[in-house]
Amino acid sequence: KFTSVVLVSFVVFLLVLQFLKLQWIRRGLPPGPTPYPLVGNLLQMNFQIHHEILKKMAKTHGNVFTLWLLNTPMVVLQGFHAVKEGLTVHAEDVAGRPLTKSFQILTQGNGVMFSNGRLWKQQRRFGLATLRKMGVGKKDQEYRLQEEACHLVEYLKKTNGKPLDPTMPVVHTVSNVICSVIFGHRFSKDDENFHRLIESIDTITAFGNSIYFFVYEMVPWLARHLLAPCKDTVSSIDFVNALLAKELESHKGKQKSDENQDFIDYYLDEIDKVNADATYDEENLIQTIFDLFLAGTETTATTLRWALLYMVVYPDIQAKVQKELDAVLGCSHAICYEDRKKLPYTNAVIHEIQRYSNIVLIALPRQSMKDTELLGFPIPKNTIILANIDSVLTDPGKWETPDQFNPGHFLDKDGNFVNREAFLPFSIGHRVCMGELLARMELFIVFATLLRAFTFTLPEGVKEVSTKLVFGSTMKPPPYELCAIPR
Numbered sequence: 001k002f003t004s005v006v007l008v009s010f011v012v013f014l015l016v017l018q019f020l021k022l023q024w025i026r027r028g029l030p031p032g033p034t035p036y037p038l039v040g041n042l043l044q045m046n047f048q049i050h051h052e053i054l055k056k057m058a059k060t061h062g063n064v065f066t067l068w069l070l071n072t073p074m075v076v077l078q079g080f081h082a083v084k085e086g087l088t089v090h091a092e093d094v095a096g097r098p099l100t101k102s103f104q105i106l107t108q109g110n111g112v113m114f115s116n117g118r119l120w121k122q123q124r125r126f127g128l129a130t131l132r133k134m135g136v137g138k139k140d141q142e143y144r145l146q147e148e149a150c151h152l153v154e155y156l157k158k159t160n161g162k163p164l165d166p167t168m169p170v171v172h173t174v175s176n177v178i179c180s181v182i183f184g185h186r187f188s189k190d191d192e193n194f195h196r197l198i199e200s201i202d203t204i205t206a207f208g209n210s211i212y213f214f215v216y217e218m219v220p221w222l223a224r225h226l227l228a229p230c231k232d233t234v235s236s237i238d239f240v241n242a243l244l245a246k247e248l249e250s251h252k253g254k255q256k257s258d259e260n261q262d263f264i265d266y267y268l269d270e271i272d273k274v275n276a277d278a279t280y281d282e283e284n285l286i287q288t289i290f291d292l293f294l295a296g297t298e299t300t301a302t303t304l305r306w307a308l309l310y311m312v313v314y315p316d317i318q319a320k321v322q323k324e325l326d327a328v329l330g331c332s333h334a335i336c337y338e339d340r341k342k343l344p345y346t347n348a349v350i351h352e353i354q355r356y357s358n359i360v361l362i363a364l365p366r367q368s369m370k371d372t373e374l375l376g377f378p379i380p381k382n383t384i385i386l387a388n389i390d391s392v393l394t395d396p397g398k399w400e401t402p403d404q405f406n407p408g409h410f411l412d413k414d415g416n417f418v419n420r421e422a423f424l425p426f427s428i429g430h431r432v433c434m435g436e437l438l439a440r441m442e443l444f445i446v447f448a449t450l451l452r453a454f455t456f457t458l459p460e461g462v463k464e465v466s467t468k469l470v471f472g473s474t475m476k477p478p479p480y481e482l483c484a485i486p487r
Contacts, residue, residue, distance in 0.1 A: 022068065029073055030377045032066035033057060039218075040068025047211040050471065051361040051390040054078060058391070064375050067386075070218060074365070074384040075374060080395045080422045083387045086374045087366070087429035094374070095430035096367035098384045101220045102213050106204070106237060111287030112434060113295065113364070119279040123288055126280070127434050130266045134181065136438050139336070144180045145442055146334040148173045149449040155189075156454060156484040163459035163481040166308050167301075171198055174301040175293075177442055182289050183247050184262030197243055198297070200236035205298045207233040208473030209362075240293070244286045263289065296435050299359060300442050302474050306357035307350070307447050309477045310405060311456045313467060317407065318456065321346050322487070325452045335448045337441045343448070344417035348410035350443055354425045356405045359474045361390040363427045389424060398422035454484040 018037035026035070035041050045053055045067065057065055058078040064086070067074050077086040087094060097103070097114045107114040112123040135141040152173045156164075175198055176186040187194035207213055212230050216223040223230040251264045267288070270280045311318040324345045329335065340347045366385040373379060394402040399409055399422065412418050426433035433439070450456075458465060459481050469475040 035068035093372035113291035203236040
C-alpha cells in the first residue's frame with residue numbers, strides 16, 4: 001500500500017512539474033487556452049484541428065494564439081491580416097516544415113513538401129523550373145489536360161443521363177494528369193495498380209487530420225503495431241514508394257531519346273550532372289514525385305467534385321456559365337486556359353467554387369527557422385505555425401457575403417473578372433503551392449469542358465442534396481449522385 005501511495009504521489013508530482021513548466025514556457029508565446037500535461041490542448045480540440053474550434057478560440061484569445069500539441073506549442077494565425085502578415089513579413093524566417101513523427105514516416109525529410117534548408121530550396125527550384133520546361137502554363141501541357149477532359153466527357157456520355165457518383169471518374173481524370181506529367185503516360189481505368197495508387201493516396205490523406213495522427217505522435221510504436229488506420233497508412237506509403245521505384249527503374253531501362261519527355265527524365269538528367277553541392281538523388285526523386293501526387297490529386301479532384309455538386313444545387317448559375325460558354329466559344333475548339341480572359345463569369349464561378357468549398361482549411365504547418373516575430377509577438381526558433389486558410393476565405397472584412405455561394409465576389413459592377421487579395425487557397429509566402437498553375441489550368445479546362453458538354457441535374461425524385469462538408473485533411477463533399485445530360 002505504501003508503495004502505491006509513493007508511486008501515485010510521484011506521478012502527481014511529475015504532472016504538476018510538467019504543468020508548471022508549460023506555464024513558464026507559455027509566458028513568452030502568444031496567449032491561448034491553458035495546456036494540460038502530456039496532452040496539451042488536444043482535449044479542448046477534440047483531438048483534431050477543426051476550423052470552427054479555432055474560430056471560437058480566436059474570439060477569446062485574438063487572431064494570433066498558441067495551442068499545444070502534446071508538449072509542442074503551435075502558433076495559429078487567424079483571419080486575412082494575420083495570415084498574410086505572418087507568412088510574408090518575415091517569409092524566410094517561417095519557411096520551415098516541422099518533421100513530426102508522422103511526417104517522418106511519410107517523407108524521412110526528403111522531397112519538397114516536408115524538407116528544409118538547402119535540400120528544400122534545391123528540390124523546389126528544380127521542380128518549378130522543370131514544370132515550366134514541360135510547358136505548364138503553355139500549349140504543350142494544355143493538350144494533356146484537354147485529352148483527359150475529353151476522356152471524362154466520353155465516359156459520362158456512356159452513362160446516357162443515368163444517375164452516377166462522379167467521384168471515381170473525376171479522380172481518374174485528375175490522377176492521369178499527374179501521371180502523364182511525371183511518368184509520361186496515363187493509366188487505363190481498369191489498371192489494378194492505378195486503383196491501388198488512388199486508394200493509397202486517399203488513405204494517406206485521410207490519416208492527416210484524424211485522431212490516429214495525434215495518437216501516432218504520442219505513442220508511435222504502439223499506434224503503428226496496434227491501430228489498423230496507422231498500419232493501413234504505413235502499408236499505403238510502402239505501396240506508393242514501391243510503385244514509384246518501379247516506374248523509375250523502367251525509365252532507367254528504356255532507351256533515352258534526345259528530348260526529355262516527363263518529370264522523371266528531367267530529374268535523372270539532373271542526377272547525372274556531377275555536382276558535389278547538389279541534393280539530387282533517387283531517394284529525393286521518389287519523394288518529390290510522391291509529394292506531387294499527394295498534393296496534386298486529392299485537392300484538385302475534391303474541388304471538381306464540389307464544382308459539380310454546386311452546379312446541381314445552383315442550376316441558375318450553371319445556366320449562366322453555359323450561356324457564356326456558348327456565346328463566346330460555341331462548340332468549335334478545345335477549351336484552353338487563355339479562354340478564361342474572355343469568360344469572366346465562368347472564371348468567377350471557378351474561383352468562388354474554390355473559395356466556398358475551402359477544401360484545405362488549415363495550410364500545411366510551417367516552422368520558424370530562427371527566433372523571429374509575428375505581428376508583434378516573439379516567436380522562438382522551431383515553433384510550429386498554423387495558418388487557418390478557412391478564416392481568410394471567409395473573413396467578413398474581406399468578403400461581402402462570406403457564408404454564401406456568390407460568384408459576384410469576383411466580378412466588378414460591369415461584369416469584369418476581378419481577383420481578390422484574400423483569395424489564398426494555395427497559401428502564401430515561400431511555401432506557396434508548387435503546382436498552383438497546373439491546378440488552376442486543370443480546374444478551368446475540365447470544368448468548362450464539362451459544362452459545355454453536359455447539363456448536370458439531380459436524379460429524378462431527389463429534391464435536395466447536402467452540401468455539408470465531410471471533415472478530414474481535405475474537406476470532401478458528402479457522397480452524392482447526379483445525371484450528366486448531354487447538351
